[in-house]
Amino acid sequence: xxxxxxxxxxxxxxxxxxxxxxxxxxxxxxxxxxxxxxxxxxxxxxxxxxxxxxxxxxxxxxxxxxxxxxxxxxxxxxxxxxxxxxxxxxxxxxxxxxxxxxxxxxxxxxxxxxxxxxxxxxxxxxxxxxxxxxxxxxxxxxxxxxxxxxxxxxxxxxxxxxxxxxxxxxxxxxxxxxxxxxxxxxxxxxxxxxxxxxxxxxxxxxxxxxxxxxxxxxxxxxxxxxxxxxxxxxxxxxxxxxxxxxxxxxxxxxxxxxxxxxxxxxxxxxxxxxxxxxxxxxxxxxxxxxxxxxxxxxxxxxxxxxxxxxxxxxxxxxxxxxxxxxxxxxxxxxxxxxxxxxxxxxxxxxxxxxxxxxxxxxxxxxxxxxxxxxxxxxxxxxxxxxxxxxxxxxxxxxxxxxxxxxxxxxxxxxxxxxxxxxxxxxxxxxxxxxxxxxxxxxxxxxxxxxxxxxxxxxxxxxxxxxxxxxxxxxxxxxxxxxxxxxxxxxxxxxxxxxxxxxxxxxxxxxxxxxxxxxxxxxxxxxxxxxxxxxxxxxxxxxxxxxxxxxxxxxxxxxxxxxxxxxxxxxxxxxxxxx
Numbered sequence: 001x002x003x004x005x006x007x008x009x010x011x012x013x014x015x016x017x018x019x020x021x022x023x024x025x026x027x028x029x030x031x032x033x034x035x036x037x038x039x040x041x042x043x044x045x046x047x048x049x050x051x052x053x054x055x056x057x058x059x060x061x062x063x064x065x066x067x068x069x070x071x072x073x074x075x076x077x078x079x080x081x082x083x084x085x086x087x088x089x090x091x092x093x094x095x096x097x098x099x100x101x102x103x104x105x106x107x108x109x110x111x112x113x114x115x116x117x118x119x120x121x122x123x124x125x126x127x128x129x130x131x132x133x134x135x136x137x138x139x140x141x142x143x144x145x146x147x148x149x150x151x152x153x154x155x156x157x158x159x160x161x162x163x164x165x166x167x168x169x170x171x172x173x174x175x176x177x178x179x180x181x182x183x184x185x186x187x188x189x190x191x192x193x194x195x196x197x198x199x200x201x202x203x204x205x206x207x208x209x210x211x212x213x214x215x216x217x218x219x220x221x222x223x224x225x226x227x228x229x230x231x232x233x234x235x236x237x238x239x240x241x242x243x244x245x246x247x248x249x250x251x252x253x254x255x256x257x258x259x260x261x262x263x264x265x266x267x268x269x270x271x272x273x274x275x276x277x278x279x280x281x282x283x284x285x286x287x288x289x290x291x292x293x294x295x296x297x298x299x300x301x302x303x304x305x306x307x308x309x310x311x312x313x314x315x316x317x318x319x320x321x322x323x324x325x326x327x328x329x330x331x332x333x334x335x336x337x338x339x340x341x342x343x344x345x346x347x348x349x350x351x352x353x354x355x356x357x358x359x360x361x362x363x364x365x366x367x368x369x370x371x372x373x374x375x376x377x378x379x380x381x382x383x384x385x386x387x388x389x390x391x392x393x394x395x396x397x398x399x400x401x402x403x404x405x406x407x408x409x410x411x412x413x414x415x416x417x418x419x420x421x422x423x424x425x426x427x428x429x430x431x432x433x434x435x436x437x438x439x440x441x442x443x444x445x446x447x448x449x450x451x452x453x454x455x456x457x458x459x460x461x462x463x464x465x466x467x468x469x470x471x472x473x474x475x476x477x478x479x480x481x482x483x484x485x486x487x488x489x490x491x492x493x494x495x496x497x498x499x500x501x502x503x504x505x506x507x508x509x510x511x512x513x514x515x516x517x518x519x520x521x522x523x524x525x526x527x528x529x530x531x532x533x534x535x536x537x538x539x540x541x542x543x544x545x546x547x548x549x550x551x552x553x554x555x556x557x558x559x560x561x562x563x564x565x566x567x568x569x570x571x572x573x574x575x576x577x578x
Contacts, residue, residue: 032534032541040075041540047523047530054517060529062536070403077403084476085399087490088284091482092205092300092395093386097194098484107151114143114157121160136160152486178372182316187278193481195303204383206301207394210269210314212258212294213376216250218242239414242291247423255294256427257321259470260463261373262287262295265319266477269375273313277305285477286398289406293417293424295471298398300384302482307381314379320369324361329430330444336456337441346446346456355446358435402476407467421469428470433463498551505554 026034036043045062052058070077091098103111121136140160147153177183197203219240222233230245244250258265266285274281285299331337337346337355345354363369384391407421432439432447440447441456462472483490502509523530531539 029534032537036537036541037074039541039544040078041537041544042073042076043537044073045533045536045540047536049521049523049527051519051521052517053519058529060523060531060536062540068403069405071405071408081399081403083487083491083494084402085395086494087478087483087485087487088300088399089391089395090490091282091284091478092302092384092391093203094194094302094483095203097192098481100484104151107147107153110143110147110151114140114147117143118158118160125160177316178318178320181318181374182312184272184276184313184316186275189274190279193280193282193302195305198304202385204304204385206299206303206305206310207382207384207398208299208301208310209296209378209380210266210299211290211296211376211378212255212262213374215252215255215294217245218292219245240416242293243416243420250423252423252427253327253431256424256431256470257371258373259295259428260431260433260472261319261321261371262471263473265317265373265375266297268319269314269317270479272317273305273310276309276313279303280481281305282479282482283477284398284479284482286402287406287471287473287475287477288401289469289471291417293421293469295406300394300398304383310381311379314375315377318372318374321371321373322363323370323432323435324358324363324440324443324445325370326432326440326443326445329442331442331456337444339452339454341452346441346450346454348444355441355444357446357450358440358448361445405467406469406471406475407465421466424469425464425466428464429457431470433459433461433472437461439464501551501554501558505557507550507554507557 033043042062042064044065044067046065048061048063050059050061064076064079065073066080067073067076068080117136117140121133121140124130124132124136137160144157147157195203195205217229219230219234219238219242220228221236221238221241222228228234228245234241266287270281270283282302283299285297287295287297289295331349335349338349338352339345340347340352340354343354347354382394384394430439430442432443435448437447437459438454439457439459441454447454462468463470465472478487485493499509
């Protein structure tokens with residue numbers, strides 16, 4: 001028989017056990033976040049307040065962050081990867097030239113209006129009318145914004161003060177090729193982007209990988225009975241693969257400079273390749289990081305090019321960096337240049353004399369460049385036919401890591417890889433990334449546009465960050481005529497496909513809100529009318545599930561209709577044959 005005290009004890013134990021289970025269980029925010037990620041809903045949306053000017057109604061709308069890194073927002077990164085994958089697949093094996101975008105009547109009218117504004121601005125400058133000139137500048141800014149945002153105009157638009165800008169002195173350098181590089185064939189480049197067709201039906205393309213040279217021996221896996229240069233056998237999963245065998249002889253300085261100028265070397269390769277083959281070669285390339293933390297370039301090339309010619313172009317391609325010499329830092333530690341307001345310049349801390357400027361320190365016409373970057377000897381080239389499983393596999397391989405940063409290749413690596421990355425970052429910290437980089441002050445040179453807010457040796461550029469490891473530019477490089485469309489237009493094609501499917505099934509299509517009737521404002525952190533993020537995430541999840549159900553319903557309706565039509569046509573054909 002159980003007493004009352006025993007019952008109270010059991011109830012207390014059950015209550016304590018329930019509380020312990022609650023403490024170990026996931027929180028509501030974590031569940032909402034995981035649910036949103038599973039349904040491909042942005043987990044870190046930007047909140048905007050949308051106010052209807054006609055009704056006065058106001059609501060907080062979550063907008064997808066659009067991050068391209070899976071470590072930041074996996075759903076947005078997956079969406080970006082799908083668009084990139086479709087863009088790569090669509091342009092690789094084209095059989096017809098991509099259509100050139102033609103400006104519409106609205107864009108032409110805006111450019112005519114802009115030309116009139118430019119003439120009014122020049123007239124105001126000649127008359128010295130400052131008020132009219134300011135009005136023209138504001139109108140030009142509005143027109144330029146409309147041309148870029150609404151009409152998709154790219155490139156540089158002419159400025160009002162462009163003819164009056166002082167001409168900068170240009171140092172002429174010799175265009176002769178270096179004696180230590182082989183010559184290249186040069187042909188007039190035709191304005192065609194489609195490769196040759198073979199046997200009346202085959203139109204092969206290329207998959208090419210270019211790498212940077214070696215900076216020292218690194219640990220490699222044992223293959224074909226050949227040991228690593230360290231004398232040991234390494235399995236493919238060995239934690240030291242890709243790290244230097246001898247740290248003292250590894251050339252980190254040259255690697256850091258090659259990393260920073262890798263994008264310029266890639267641009268020069270495409271220029272040389274087009275001149276060598278004689279037609280406008282189009283490419284879709286992705287910059288990835290090898291295990292040794294040096295980037296390599298995976299490129300899908302439209303059309304067939306002889307492998308020997310690609311290797312010849314890669315061997316003959318180089319990029320000369322015409323910067324001031326920056327081999328060894330002049331300052332460091334506590335001895336750093338100081339800003340002297342009286343001279344408006346960075347000066348030596350001891351003599352208070354201004355440091356030479358970037359232009360004054362440039363090498364002369366008869367001197368050697370500060371650095372020359374080249375590709376390595378390893379060039380992998382494969383021929384690929386479109387429409388098959390091989391092409392699909394190469395597209396997936398090419399876009400496999402587009403949602404990962406360069407630095408994430410070693411984020412979960414071993415201690416040896418982290419030490420290797422740390423030594424490379426130390427060298428990147430004293431390697432200038434641009435003519436305006438504050439690292440130039442460590443080398444006793446004032447960078448371009450020097451000002452007092454600079455910190456000597458501390459640059460905020462992406463090239464010096466751990467996440468990029470010197471590769472600060474774009475990871476995905478696409479030529480202009482790959483598909484004739486921008487990535488935003490490819491994303492719009494996906495939305496148009498969904499709307500067309502809904503319309504074909506007779507289902508309602510949600511109309512986009514007109515920009516003229518609404519006002520969008522950022523949400524303040526102290527705004528009391530903002531719902532919780534868990535509420536907004538679950539609301540977006542419900543909306544996404546409704547969209548998926550509607551699209552699946554439309555797909556089934558269209559598929560059943562097509563099957564019915566196909567059966568009817570088959571019956572008619574059978575009756576006519578009978």
